[in-house]
Amino acid sequence: MAKLIIKDLNKVYNNGVHALRNINLEIENGMFGLLGPNGAGKSSLMRTIATLQSPDSGTIELNGLNVLENQDQLRQVLGYLPQEFGVYPRITAQELLDHLAILKGVTNKKERKELIGYLLQKVNLYEKRNKAVKSFSGGMKQRIGIAQALIGDPKLIIVDEPTAGLDPGERNRFHNLLADVGDSAIVILSTHIVDDVRELCTDMAIMREGEIVYNGSPENVISELDGLVWQKMIPRNEFANYKDQYEIISDKMVAGKTVIHVLSNVDPGNGFKQVEPDLEDVFFTKTSQQFVTN
Ligand SMILES: Nc1ncnc2c1ncn2[C@@H]1O[C@H](COP(=O)(O)OP(=O)(O)OP(=O)(O)O)[C@@H](O)[C@H]1O
Numbered sequence: 001m002a003k004l005i006i007k008d009l010n011k012v013y014n015n016g017v018h019a020l021r022n023i024n025l026e027i028e029n030g031m032f033g034l035l036g037p038n039g040a041g042k043s044s045l046m047r048t049i050a051t052l053q054s055p056d057s058g059t060i061e062l063n064g065l066n067v068l069e070n071q072d073q074l075r076q077v078l079g080y081l082p083q084e085f086g087v088y089p090r091i092t093a094q095e096l097l098d099h100l101a102i103l104k105g106v107t108n109k110k111e112r113k114e115l116i117g118y119l120l121q122k123v124n125l126y127e128k129r130n131k132a133v134k135s136f137s138g139g140m141k142q143r144i145g146i147a148q149a150l151i152g153d154p155k156l157i158i159v160d161e162p163t164a165g166l167d168p169g170e171r172n173r174f175h176n177l178l179a180d181v182g183d184s185a186i187v188i189l190s191t192h193i194v195d196d197v198r199e200l201c202t203d204m205a206i207m208r209e210g211e212i213v214y215n216g217s218p219e220n221v222i223s224e225l226d227g228l229v230w231q232k233m234i235p236r237n238e239f240a241n242y243k244d245q246y247e248i249i250s251d252k253m254v255a256g257k258t259v260i261h262v263l264s265n266v267d268p269g270n271g272f273k274q275v276e277p278d279l280e281d282v283f284f285t286k287t288s289q290q291f292v293t294n
């Protein structure tokens with residue numbers, strides 16, 4: 001069982017942005033979801049764990065290995081899919097993986113060929129192996145991204161915002177692939193898409209302005225809101241009135257109508273119905289200015 005231990009991680013960029021504030025996390029095998037709005041610090045944390053940038057202070061340990069002092073050793077067991085995976089677009093899928101496998105130290109030609117064949121099968125791109133990566137759809141590019149992240153049997157896999165821009169079918173395929181991998185490695189999935197975490201992760205953290213504001217299972221954090229979430233369908237033009245009167249967690253359009261969720265420990269009356277809280281309610285109550293400062 002692999003274990004990643006992050007202690008007291010801090011990072012202030014040159015422009016004064018405090019991107020990581022005393023981050024403490026323990027992560028084991030399986031899918032770990034890191035949720036947060038844009039700018040929360042997710043990529044900063046992912047890049048720091050991947051040893052692509054250094055923290056100002058703090059430690060990271062993977063199975064007893066001091067990651068920050070042994071960056072080369074970490075990279076040998078790391079698979080990393082960055083937010084933008086767009087390198088070498090003019091070459092074929094097979095050539096790209098071959099090139100990256102050499103960089104990862106798989107120098108034996110026969111071994112490399114077998115590995116690449118296996119990975120292309122696994123991400124369901126074997127038939128397309130001789131096509132230019134440039135011609136691939138967003139989902140196919142992400143799957144090539146995952147294939148390269150799996151080179152070298154990694155113990156730690158980091159994927160940064162992987163499903164943005166994928167169609168629902170591609171997203172499902174990508175999820176299944178990640179869930180497969182999660183059986184034998186630590187997979188950290190950084191995203192602002194709540195559904196990705198709900199569907200895939202047994203353990204998670206929520207970041208806001210550089211801090212971890214929740215760490216635990218999705219069920220536990222959802223249960224914190226039991227009995228507190230109320231829903232009502234309202235005409236769009238009355239939204240401003242409701243906003244004055246209630247603590248609105250979220251508003252969304254459902255079949256052309258506006259559905260609002262509000263937070264209240266008593267029945268607000270006025271046609272509101274109590275609903276089961278969901279991870280999206282949690283996300284907004286943990287990360288919106290309005291709730292955090294109250
Ligand atoms: N290299 C950098 N130099 C200065 N500021 C940076 C740098 N990288 C990120 N930041 C700032 O640090 C904060 C955290 O950014 P980060 O990219 O880690 O957040 P994020 O949660 O991954 O957001 P997103 O989902 O938009 O990628 C933001 O305010 C961002 O503008």
